[in-house]
Amino acid sequence: MDSHKVFALLLLITSALSQKYSFGGVLSQAKIVGAGEREVFSYECKTGSCMMTYFWTTSTWDFFDRTRIKYYIDEEPSPSIDGRLFMMHGVGYGVQTMFGHERAGKGAKTGGLYNTYRIPFAKKVRVTLSLPEGINDGLLWVIFRGVENAGPVSLSYDTQLTKDARLKLYTNEDIPLKPLQYIDLSNSNKSGALFQVTININSTGLNFIEGCVRAHLNQGKSMLVLGTGIEDYFQSAFTFNGGEFRYPGAGLNVKFPGDTGLSAYKFHTDDPFLFNDGLRLTLRNGDTFDPETNLKCVLLEGGQPVGSPQLSVVSSHTWVYEW
Known part of the structure; x- marks a missing residue:
């Protein structure tokens, strides 16, 4: 291969790696049964700089507010994000109020939780769900989206964090x-x-x-x-x-x-x-x-x-x- 073709190929690869594009996943009416963690989403980063950008969920089980969500970032043994669903979105236990803005909200009486929190990762993200204590089964709907080749997190228009922020x-x-x-x-x-x-x-x-x-x-x-x-x-x-x-x-x-x-x-x-x-x-x-x-x-x-x-x-x- 001559030098011009090699150079053109390198430009093509560089261009592809520099492009941003979205990824995601959904579960619709998934049957969740039993205690313990259930993986509901995972994704391996292709560009070394990825970011989760959207999460939405609802379900049919009682005490949905106390459902536990965990994010394992870059193959860490213990999750750096481990919380109760409603509290993770600014909502206290048992609250049925609906509200919403660009960062988080609750769009239904007992569900419809969403957020647009920026969750950076470099290798892989894995998300699990655990039913509340005393709940044995139910149906789950969930949506995840993220961006490949993402830049640093911006808290607002004038506050950009370091690329290493987690x-x-x-x-x-x-x-x-x-x-x-x-x-x-x-x-x-x-x-x-x-x-x-x-x-x-x-x-x-x-x-x-x-x-x-x-x-x-x-x-x-x-x-x-x-x-x-x-x-x-x-x-x-x-x-x-x-x-x-x-x-x-x-x-x-x-x-x-x-x-x-x-x-x-x-x-x-x-x-x-x-x-x-x-x-x-x-x-x-x-x-x-x-x-x-x-x-x-x-x-x-x-x-x-x-x-x-x-x-x-x-x-x-x-x-x-x-x-």
């Missing part, structure tokens, strides 16, 4: 918290970007809402307050006194009767929060103020409690891009 999910499930006790929403020792936070809290009153949201940075050497109360962090005010709302950036999907709890979500896309050398994101069950200055969130220990927080049960799903 999405990780940190979870807490039904954790009892004593008054003024802290809980880690995420705990990363890497650099990265906070993507999304969902909480579901049950208590006997709303004093838990005074808990500050704190970001402990640089291996605990510094701290930044992200919310001077739960409602402040989720972009509301005064104990969510306007009721439920569902915006692209944040929302209160449900406020339980009698002020006994809530479910809320926040996306850090247009409000990017980047970190280096570690992030420990914490929430407190209620909080205190400094009697000398009357300021909240300045004391990690001690101080005067705001109201009378009670025992609370907290679930959370926190998505973080890490590199």
Whole structure:
């Protein structure tokens, strides 16, 4: 083969490898039976730079909200994404409310969950599903889509992440918290970007809402307050006194009767929060103020409690891009 033909062939191969194209898969009315993990999608990347871009699902079984979804990225032995279906989409347990925006939503009373989360991988992605405890069978519908030869993740039009960024999910499930006790929403020792936070809290009153949201940075050497109360962090005010709302950036999907709890979500896309050398994101069950200055969130220990927080049960799903 002469040099001109070799050069032309190399150009053709280079052009093919540089092109973006979509891949995907579906299951329609698939019978899911028994306990344990069931693989519902897998794909091997051809270009060394792939990204999952769309997920939708619904089913016929009860307690669909507690269905467990796992993503195994690049043949990792333990899934970096492992969560409960509704919480993964900003929806608390048992919530039947419908909502939607460009990142995630719920399009039916008991199903129709979707997201457009960008989940990068280089070699292979494998997704599994497990039925909720006590459920033995049901029918599943699911759609996956992704892009080959994908570029870096962009949180928003002006915040592009490194090409090595990988999405990780940190979870807490039904954790009892004593008054003024802290809980880690995420705990990363890497650099990265906070993507999304969902909480579901049950208590006997709303004093838990005074808990500050704190970001402990640089291996605990510094701290930044992200919310001077739960409602402040989720972009509301005064104990969510306007009721439920569902915006692209944040929302209160449900406020339980009698002020006994809530479910809320926040996306850090247009409000990017980047970190280096570690992030420990914490929430407190209620909080205190400094009697000398009357300021909240300045004391990690001690101080005067705001109201009378009670025992609370907290679930959370926190998505973080890490590199």
